[in-house]
Amino acid sequence: MPATSQTLTAERILEATEEVLRRHGPAKATVVDVARALGVSHGSVYRHFRTKAALREAVTKRWLDRTSEALAGIVAEERDPEARLRDWLRALFDAKRRKAGDDPELFATYMVLTGESGEAVPEHIADLTAQLTRIIEAGVEAGVFVTADPARTARGVFQASGRFHDPCYAPEWAQPGIEEDFDAVVDLLVRGLRG
Numbered sequence: 001m002p003a004t005s006q007t008l009t010a011e012r013i014l015e016a017t018e019e020v021l022r023r024h025g026p027a028k029a030t031v032v033d034v035a036r037a038l039g040v041s042h043g044s045v046y047r048h049f050r051t052k053a054a055l056r057e058a059v060t061k062r063w064l065d066r067t068s069e070a071l072a073g074i075v076a077e078e079r080d081p082e083a084r085l086r087d088w089l090r091a092l093f094d095a096k097r098r099k100a101g102d103d104p105e106l107f108a109t110y111m112v113l114t115g116e117s118g119e120a121v122p123e124h125i126a127d128l129t130a131q132l133t134r135i136i137e138a139g140v141e142a143g144v145f146v147t148a149d150p151a152r153t154a155r156g157v158f159q160a161s162g163r164f165h166d167p168c169y170a171p172e173w174a175q176p177g178i179e180e181d182f183d184a185v186v187d188l189l190v191r192g193l194r195g
């Protein structure tokens with residue numbers, strides 16, 4: 001079915017934008033390129049996203065939300081909070097590493113976009129630390145973790161594990177010994193939470 005015979009939605013525009021970014025990179029990708037890929041006028045794209053910056057922000061948010069959504073399932077599970085914390089940190093590391101390794105061109109593009117991002121990155125970090133807070137609160141309620149301030153502790157855990165999810169460390173994620181380093185940091189964090 002030709003693109004023009006399908007309803008133009010924000011989601012279709014974001015999918016096309018991601019593909020255009022993959023092909024052209026953030027410096028050369030234009031709204032006209034996105035419109036061309038969809039078989040519509042650039043004005044049609046602007047009806048959904050008022051500016052190029054808004055489109056880029058939306059595509060960045062969509063990319064970051066995929067990680068948050070995947071991790072939300074671990075947060076919602078009814079099982080041992082320590083195991084959930086370990087699994088959540090592992091899933092975050094694996095997701096970021098997969099993004100960097102599976103599609104390095106698109107990952108590099110998103111690094112540029114997240115640098116431009118107004119609210120998407122701070123919102124993503126707030127969402128991730130809120131997820132960690134819920135796991136730590138469950139640990140406190142179960143008597144597994146000890147902390148007077150789960151939100152502050154969650155921020156500390158997030159920051160202390162940054163080497164394994166902050167994209168600025170992506171070049172290290174394929175180096176020998178990274179798994180051992182990850183395990184050592186997670187073990188240290190869990191021991192600290194046990195009080």
